[in-house]
Structures are given as C-alpha cells and as structure tokens.
Amino acid sequence: MNNDGKVGPHRRQRLAQTVIETLRDRITTGDLTEGDQLPTEIQLESEFGVSRTVVREAIAELRAGGLVTPVQGKGVFVARQQPGFRHASLTPREIKSIPETLELLEFRIAVEVEAAAISAYRRSPHQEEAIRAANQQMVAEIQAGNPTVDADFAFHLAIAQATDNRYYIESISRFGARSIPRSQFPTLPDTSNVDYLMGIAAEHDRIIEAIADQDPDTARIAMRDHLLNSQKRYRRLAR
Template identity: 35%
Template sequence: MSRNLTAELTADLRSRIVEGAIRPGEKLPSENTLITEHGVSRTVVRAALTRLQAEGLVATERGRGSFALTPPSASTTAAPGTRAPVTLEDRLHLLEFRMGVESEAAALAAVNRTDRQLKAAEAALADFVDSGEHPAHAMKADYEFHRAVAAASGNPFFLDCLTSLGQTMIAMPRTRLITGQPHYSGDHFAQVVHEHRSVLAAVADGDGPAAAAAMRSHLANSRRRMRAPQE
C-alpha cells in the first residue's frame, strides 16, 4: 500500500503543535527544512500546511512563514454526537446555521432579557474587548458573549444548542494571528468588537428586529472574513 505523505506530515506537525513541541506563536520549520527532514516534495509540504490552516492550528503570513496557533482544549470541543467543524467548508456551513439560530435568539433576547442577563452579556463583551492579544482567551470570551445572548432569549433550547456546539463554534478568520499579536489582526478585531456592541445595544434597547439584523450581519461578516484570502 502506498504511503500518504501529506497525511503523515500533517499528523506529525499536528501532534507537535497539540502536544506543545511547537508552542503557540512559534514559527514552524521552513518549507525547505520540512522537505529535507521528511523527504517530501514542496507540494506535499504546502498541502499539509493547508490542512492545518483549515483545522485552525496554523496561520501563514506571506513573507514571514507559518506559525502555530493555540489549539482548542478538550473542554472547548463539541458535545458527543455533535458534528465538530474541522474543514473550512464545515466552518462555513456552521456559520450559515448560526445565522438562522442566533439571529432569532438575539431578537427574543431584546424582548425577554432581564437586567441580570444584560449585565452578563455586557461583562462577556468587556472580557472580549480586553482579550485581543490572547487568542485562547479571546476565543472563550467571544463564545461566552454569544452564549449570554442566547441565555437572554428566555428559551433554554437556544442556550442548549450553543452549549452543545462548544467553543469550537467560534470561527477564526484566516487572518487570525499568533499569540502576542491582535486576535483577529487590528482592523478585524476592532470590527468584531463593533459588531458585538451593535448586537448588545439593540438587545439593551429592546429592539428585536434590530438585534436580529445586527446578529445576522455579524455572522455574515464572520463568514466573509473566514473566506477571505490570507493577507
């Protein structure tokens, strides 16, 4: 049986990142180094890096190389029986699903939220704003904001849905940078903060249609950022 060189190289690099041999923010070996170490072609190396990018484990910056990202921990994975997003296509499909679910949740939150639930959403947003230079923290805070909006809907099935999806439902754009640099890159992070604030403002004002529109716009923009070519 012939060896699948791309799969072997992908598995090796994946394990090194997940196990911490290559730490978050650390630069991966160059293409030439990987070619020499593994005895593979440049095509194989680039295919393996593409797979790791789709899994959210690697970010490649033109002219600088590829860097390891913070891998999701076991506590951030989807619930058993829930499809976990792995490929770019999976993440795009998940964002489409979330647009339908979370837009309605935001609309209901504007009508049903309590003062305590509004404060919880405000706290989650503040945590997100403060986490821009820490990718793992930012991912968790982003997730908690969306859960807070779902909880404020007054319908427990919305919260159950987001809880079952787990933190990996948060779609990191291809331009997400390494630890120690802005979470989405400067302009993108500021835009996401603005989008979250728009959702929260509509919920606070009790404007259901505006809250739904703001959430739909945010997730549609997330989908666009996910599809955007690397800069």
C-alpha cells in the first residue's frame, strides 16, 4: 500500500483516477449492479495497492457522479442509475447553452483555483466561517428539496471574498448564479438528484478543510478537481 507521505498530489490524483475508472467500468458493464456493495476501503487498498486517502478520493468522485451512495454504518453501494446526459432530454435553449457553459468553466478553473490557494493563507476566521456557512446552507437546501444554485454560488463567492483581492471578487461576482452550470440545464435529472448534489457538497468540504488548514497547495488541488469534475460532466453534453 502506498504511503500518502511519500506520494505527491499529482501522482495521488492519477492513482485515484485508476480506481475511479475501474469501478465505473464495473458499474456500467453490469459487473456491479444497483444495490451491490462495493468492496471495503481495506479491500480496495489491497486490490489497487493504494492508500486509504486515494480510495476515499475515488469514492467521493463516484458519489459526485451519482454512481454510488454511502449508507451510514454499512458501506458504499451502487446507486440507482439516473438517466444519462442526452441531447434528447434537453430543450433547444439548453443545447444552445452548452458551449458557453464549457467556456465559463474553463475561465473559472483559471481564476478560482488560484483564488482558493490565496484564500487558504489569507482568510480571516470570519471569512472561513462564511465559506462554511455557505456550504452548510447548500446542504440544508438539498435536504429540504429546494433549489441549490444560489447557495452553491454563495460558496464560491465567499472563497473569492476571502482573497481580499477585488479582481477575484469582481470576476466571480460578474457572472452571478449563472456561473453554476446546472442553473442553465433545469431539465437534467442531476439538478435535483440528492446523491449528486451531496457529492458536490462533499467536494466543497474538501476545499473548506484545505482553506481551514491554511494549505494553499491542497486548496488548489481540491478546487481544480471540483471544477474539472463539473467540466467532465458537461462535456458529455457536447458529444
């Protein structure tokens, strides 16, 4: 098993991707079906020769993609599969929004990854609490079955505000809630899928913890992973 202390963040990400792709293939090919339990963390560590951190990162991404769901005290199970991203399920207006959405995500990656790093070493206790509160509000909206776009945007804006740099703040503020991709695709099942939305909140939690730990490098990685995951989801719409 790999030791996290000896594995750099980029190599750890590659290892996690191997686990993700293997488990995703097992689910999509039917080797693992709805309700099946995934191997335990210890079993996955042994099978792939990776650390528990890598396993948890892989499971978090599968959860964000709506492929698996954790059950407290029991383990992680294959989730009921929602309809995939298909043009047939989109309105003409949504289809027209695809290129702009991808361009905006590309811009956000360039801006928000570094904003997360800066906020990690510059944020005040009050600003850190504002970031946490925004994600807590998003979780509350998910649990209540309410729209989550405004709370999601508030989370990203709070990080920009924690940089104390007006250009980051203005860049994020300019687009408003429109910068959250699912705001442009209301007919997609994922916009109201609890497992999918809780996966996004979990990605937010990893960003928060890096900022709280004043760890710019990990904050960069966590934000980049978060936005790249979103980019991957919406690139499927362009196929």
